Amino acid sequence: MAEPELASTITCPECGHSKDETMPTDTCQWFYDCKGCGTVLKPKAGDCCVYCSYATVPCPPVQATGSKSCCG
Template identity: 40%
Template sequence: MITPVNSLHTTITCPHCRGQETLEIPLGYSQHLYRCPSCSTILRSRSGDCCIFCSFGSQDCSSAEQNLAA
């Protein structure tokens, strides 16, 4: 499978059940709510983080890098 240049992948890990899901993050996109597919807990981004990818993901959403480049 070829990964598009304009996207990232991150693995979200639920802090409650440790369930994981790998998601594709299009550049410039942030998500503030996420429902864990294992335990149905709704995760919200932590204070100071821009999104759930930065709070619970294996890779940041990179919005900070894009803002610096602008």
């Protein structure tokens, strides 16, 4: 099994600010403070975390399973 990609670019839907981040492998990230405008991002309905909603690469558990949800 391939190692998950941990680098992802998260983009704020409010101001468009983008930032390269390293995703955690041991927890879901349900909140993210935009470094541009300060908006607190939360996952969209049906997504498990902010990376699955607003980033270029989904979170590591979703990469591994191909499922849309990784957190219970």
